[in-house]
Amino acid sequence: MNLTIDIIIPTFSRPQFIGPLARSLEKFLKDGDTIFVVWQGAHKPEIQSTARLRFIHSAPPNLPKARNKGIAEGTGAIALFLDDDIEAFDENLLEIHRKIHEDACIGAVAGFIDDPLFTRQGESCSRYDETTGEIIQNFSLLESRDTISVMGAHMSFKRAALASIGGFDENFKKNALWEEIDCAFRMRKSGWRIRYCPEAKVRHLRAQSGGCRSKSAIGYMYHQFANTAYFAARHAPRAYYRSWFRFWKYRLEFLSRRRVLGLRHDPRLVGAGILGAIRGIVRYLTRNKIGIKP
Numbered sequence: 001m002n003l004t005i006d007i008i009i010p011t012f013s014r015p016q017f018i019g020p021l022a023r024s025l026e027k028f029l030k031d032g033d034t035i036f037v038v039w040q041g042a043h044k045p046e047i048q049s050t051a052r053l054r055f056i057h058s059a060p061p062n063l064p065k066a067r068n069k070g071i072a073e074g075t076g077a078i079a080l081f082l083d084d085d086i087e088a089f090d091e092n093l094l095e096i097h098r099k100i101h102e103d104a105c106i107g108a109v110a111g112f113i114d115d116p117l118f119t120r121q122g123e124s125c126s127r128y129d130e131t132t133g134e135i136i137q138n139f140s141l142l143e144s145r146d147t148i149s150v151m152g153a154h155m156s157f158k159r160a161a162l163a164s165i166g167g168f169d170e171n172f173k174k175n176a177l178w179e180e181i182d183c184a185f186r187m188r189k190s191g192w193r194i195r196y197c198p199e200a201k202v203r204h205l206r207a208q209s210g211g212c213r214s215k216s217a218i219g220y221m222y223h224q225f226a227n228t229a230y231f232a233a234r235h236a237p238r239a240y241y242r243s244w245f246r247f248w249k250y251r252l253e254f255l256s257r258r259r260v261l262g263l264r265h266d267p268r269l270v271g272a273g274i275l276g277a278i279r280g281i282v283r284y285l286t287r288n289k290i291g292i293k294p
Helices: 015-026 063-073 093-100 159-165 179-189 217-235 238-255 267-286
Strands: 005-012 034-040 053-058 078-082 106-114 126-129 134-137 154-158 193-204 257-260 263-265
Touching: 005 015, 005 063, 005 093, 015 034, 034 063, 053 063, 063 078, 078 093, 078 159, 093 106, 093 193, 106 159, 106 179, 154 159, 154 193, 159 179, 179 193, 179 217, 217 238, 217 267, 238 257, 238 267, 257 267, 263 267
Parallel strands: 005 034, 005 078, 034 053, 106 193
Antiparallel strands: 078 154, 106 154, 126 134, 257 263
């Protein structure tokens, strides 16, 4: 089975990473494979395009939108998404993804990510509590298994599977938290399986600037709770609205715990979280539903 791959790399304010990453990936390409670098903002990577390395500009910056632009430009049977701050060192990376996608039931593959935040021990790659919305991910386990979600740093999808759910939801803004989990949840609801594969390995370098990071803690808090509330409006079971509210209320209290003017919690962070949550709910109620399936 000849499954061609589009490698899609969204990037924002990290032009120095693209050259080394693209050159390392070009060595792995087979006939029909292409690399698409979707650059956002004002900093285009300083590397020449080729027949197999193409650049797409996406504005304004929005990670799900950048992913969708890469999908629209490509024709490969598989879309492999990589962060701009990863290191791809395994020459079999593409072949492993290709092999797993030969299974017609698999819509997505979550690859191994060597990341300091993950431990190589545990029972599952992704644990989700539908009563609160808490999700814990660990994509560095050593055994393959089916899983419920993916992580944007290293994930692949059948083009047909993405088309069946309308692609990524562009209503996840700025830090875009939850966007790939939302995609995975919608994919599973549509009947596709998601497989975790530890043999397909990348290393996450965790660049200290650029990407979805925000220079402002207040801005990050606002968009974190806006995206969380939007995700909750879509996926939280109605029976658990109250427990979701309690969990994220306590989460806001924890994240805003910083003494300001004698107060135990920074009122700016508290206000940003509350306003963000309201904005996320309003966004859900008024969102453009074209192409996005529940």
